[in-house]
Amino acid sequence: MTEITTRHGTVIRVGQVWADVDPGGQGFRTFKVVAIEPRRGTDRQAVCEVLTDWDGEPPQRARAVRIKVDRMRPTSNGYRLVEEAL
Template sequence: MTETPAPAVGQIWQDNDPRAEGRQLLIEGIGDTHATARQVALTPDGQPVPLPGVRQSRIRLDRFRPTSTGYRYVSPA
């Protein structure tokens, strides 16, 4: 089984919450307890493109795990 990596700047993570189906985030910064991320769309070749008008989110680091209320790792940017 593949281990989930620790959140790092430049990684893409997907929201597991069914209310945010398909929401993908690019981590832009990491602090002691939170990460800052922005919602992105991925191009066919896997490059992240920031969505216009979407604000930056601040997410607790302990939520970056594949649970129903967490996030799952997608790829490095």
């Protein structure tokens, strides 16, 4: 699966770059979506490569995180789209 539309209408695609929404303005992490996979039931999760940590620097070692796709929207505890997939 390379694309999914969330229940909120957000289209998540492999290759997109997303960032944490940080209401406190303390910086943010950025992630690149590398896969979309089942979570449990009908839920899906995005497998993401961390591009930058909270300090804006690349991580010390490569790592992946999994994010529930319904959280990928610009709310206080969500994520915002930074760059569309090429």
